[in-house]
Ligand SMILES: Cc1cc2nc3c(=O)[nH]c(=O)nc-3n(C[C@H](O)[C@H](O)[C@H](O)COP(=O)(O)OP(=O)(O)OC[C@H]3O[C@@H](n4cnc5c(N)ncnc54)[C@H](O)[C@@H]3O)c2cc1C
């Protein structure tokens with residue numbers, strides 16, 4: 001295959017890479033974004049969903065606090081389709097340090113974060129589920145942000161300027177010419193085919209994997225990995241984002257997202273960028289902390305848990321020795337490897353927040369443009385994204401459309417109200433590219449509701465077969481892969497209600513359908529009682 | 536003995552699953568006065584509707600089961616004993632025939648059936664509703680025609696046909712218009728089944744199918760062919776299409792299970808049993824190791840009901856017979872009976888990392904009540920906890936209902952045993 005040439009190759013289909021692609025597009029640069037999986041499968045799809053006001057950082061990390069409030073204001077303007085303006089509360093309880101609220105208010109004022117003090121009664125009138133043990137409570141401009149919609153919005157907007165994307169392609173090698181990086185070798189993660197892309201500059205937005213990419217250029221970028229877990233509860237216990245008003249700790253935040261409420265998070269240092277484990281203590285901790293703010297919530301139904309990894313970077317210059325986890329600043333760094341390491345053609349961005357992705361993109365693209373001689377300034381903060389659809393997902397809107405006959409066709413995923421024509425359309429959008437059920441999940445939210453795929457995965461697998469003409473075995477395996485993936489996020493939460501739900505799901509898969517006989521993984525005539533794969 | 540004559544009965548059965556319902560039937564048949572109390576219907580309203588006794592048995596099922604029970608004396612089948620095994624199946628066939636939802640078995644006596652699923656896998660229960668038995672694939676060589684409805688979300692026959700082909704069975708898929716009003720976006724199996732009760736609506740399906748029958752040896756429908764008139768409905772299809780027609784279990788809710796539940800309930804009511812479905816038992820009233828009554832939840836308060844014997848068939852982790860929490864605690868909420876679990880600290884041993892692991896998950900295999908051969912729940916030392924409470928069905932420990940293919944057989948066998956013990960005791964006591 002003849003190598004393809006672009007001005008800039010962006011590595012990483014998370015919020016930062018997507019925002020960078022859009023920024024490059026507006027500056028007239030021909031750019032290609034490459035992502036090893038689907039969009040949003042990295043940290044951006046495993047995060048908490050909060051468009052920070054900056055309040056959380058107001059005391060310890062004023063720089064991040066300022067960045068957050070500025071970007072919060074900008075994203076509300078340019079990506080309204082991805083944001084639900086829930087507002088936020090900071091709540092101190094009897095258990096929290098009494099002197100903290102005063103420091104916090106000062107910090108917010110210094111960072112420019114508007115706060116409004118409420119009486120506990122006012123707060124409870126707005127959010128009746130809150131604890132009566134409130135000692136202080138403030139309103140801040142937090143919001144809930146859907147990273148799927150945000151990233152798809154940036155990508156769609158970049159495409160209107162002619163920029164391109166390539167998913168399921170991994171950068172496996174960087175191509176050097178002397179001290180300059182001139183391109184990359186990509187591997188199709190589904191077929192193994194390779195191709196070469198030449199680029200005047202590469203923008204490394206690989207999130208927790210940035211040091212892997214830098215390593216391909218022989219450059220050491222020291223990143224610490226900080227894992228955090230989140231739990232989705234099956235209803236919106238609160239309609240406003242609720243933060244604990246105390247020095248940042250585990251389980252401080254409740255975020256209403258769509259039909260659920262996401263609790264989190266924890267902070268555990270780990271050695272691997274893809275360590276997504278959730279330890280039992282993390283589940284207990286998160287539920288206990290949420291219980292202190294919203295009594296009764298721990299007896300609610302926990303739907304799904306997931307973990308993400310924050311890449312924490314501190315420039316060697318500003319090195320305090322054993323800082324870890326929350327003590328490391330959440331601000332970001334742009335690494336110009338030409339200036340730092342004498343390697344041209346590669347710029348890395350690391351750290352930061354989803355809230356600040358546009359700013360991170362702006363500052364990184366500034367450096368990239370300098371290297372390739374483009375002088376156009378950043379204009380991404382100016383206007384609503386062009387070409388972006390108003391896809392903001394609201395379950396009640398889907399129900400309304402269904403009930404008024406606006407979305408014809410049978411209902412395939414009852415929990416998230418996805419119809420057959422919607423699934424067919426989403427499949428068609430992939431053209432002749434392979435489609436996994438998990439891709440459809442990210443596109444449409446199938447299988448993300450209370451039953452976690454119990455009913456819709458058979459239906460969706462069969463529709464996928466009909467449209468794509470897959471073999472029976474391929475279809476059974478795609479079905480099994482999907483339900484196994486759904487299980488991973490439910491497994492830490494299997495007790496009480498969700499255990500019962502998953503018993504039913506497992507019975508449907510194993511007994512009603514007999515899926516386990518048909519994946520080719522084991523011999524159906526083997527003795528079920530045989531020892532072997534133990535409990 | 537009983538506190539008030541109005542609310543007293545010989546036996547209270549708690550639970551309306553297969554275990555509870557058949558226990559009530561047996562008790563009624565011996566002439567006892569029976570009250571059945573359940574929070575809701577049992578699992579049969581979501582299951583395929585067949586009776587798995589020992590799905591893995593290749594030959595004579597009962598012989599294999601006896602061999603297995605002899606090697607595993609703590610297994611519920613061993614505890615129930617093997618006379619009861621055959622007896623409970625015969626009684627089940629008799630009662631289902633009497634109420635008009637007959638269950639049948641493989642033509643090859645004592646062997647398991649071979650029934651296709653919606654996905655085209657083959658499941659091997661011992662008994663099934665007659666409407667499914669006509670789809671037995673044992674020895675079938677001809678082509679199977681699989682029927683579904685255009686725009687119906689719950690059965691994709693082409694996928695089933697392609698999976699059956701892999702297993703050497705020729706099948707062909709056809710879609711016809713559903714009976715009745717144009718396609719609704721959420722057409723449930725039970726609603727479709729009601730439409731099949733109407734001869735005129737059914738006729739339209741049959742007429743559409745005629746040209747597609749061709750060489751088919753049998754014709755398979757999703758299990759929605761009639762709710763109240765299902766025997767007539769299926770016979771009508773079979774007669775007009777001149778091929779054996781059969782039903783394939785659907786996703787929940789289960790039409791075959793709904794037919795069975797409705798008719799068992801009506802039968803029990805006709806026999807003057809009291810049937811209260813929709814009421815949880817919240818608490819057992821115990822005096823000196825004997826249960827004298829149960830408190831039953833009603834709006835904002837509880838009502839006591841009294842009896843001499845109690846059959847506990849509350850269904851284990853799925854239906855609330857056993858409760859679980861985040862810390863890994865497992866408890867039986869009515870009598871606080873000792874619950875055996877998978878062991879380990881917290882929930883660490885409950886679930887395997889792989890959902891579809893062959894042997895299934897430890898939490899389902901191990902969680903339940905330990906009982907003796909009299910079906911009495913035991914304490915840690917192996918002694919009965921209460922003199923007149925007997926447990927049956929999914930509530931017992933020692934088998935995995937998801938993987939072992941024996942849960943329904945266990946429900947029937949242990950329910951029969953529990954009733955036999957309870958009523959024999961009752962007879963002794965009155966002397
Ligand atoms: C637990 C947790 C909670 C958080 N909560 C919030 C919050 O509430 N609000 C907020 O603003 N921020 C939050 N954050 C931070 C936020 O999620 C991240 O800052 C943001 O998602 C980072 O986006 P990114 O694009 O830089 O990285 P990612 O989303 O990780 O994207 C990097 C992408 O690069 C791809 N990639 C890696 N290597 C290669 C390769 N060799 N070839 C091709 N592609 C490659 C990966 O597949 C990945 O998709 C949270 C983070 C965590 C961990």
Ligand SMILES: Cc1cc2nc3c(=O)[nH]c(=O)nc-3n(C[C@H](O)[C@H](O)[C@H](O)COP(=O)(O)OP(=O)(O)OC[C@H]3O[C@@H](n4cnc5c(N)ncnc54)[C@H](O)[C@@H]3O)c2cc1C
Pocket residue numbers: 504507508511512549550551552553554555572573574575576577578579581582583586587588787814815816817848849850851853854855856868869927928929930936937939940941942943944946
């Ligand atoms: C989709 C599905 C498919 C299945 N397929 C198979 C199969 O192919 N093979 C197999 O062997 N097994 C299968 N099973 C499992 C099998 O059907 C069950 O194990 C069996 O039916 C259990 O019957 P049971 O009467 O013991 O309990 P259940 O059916 O669970 O009934 C329990 C009853 O107790 C009631 N109850 C609980 N607590 C209280 C209370 N406090 N007060 C009053 N009432 C209470 C409930 O409301 C319910 O009526 C399947 C199950 C499902 C869900």
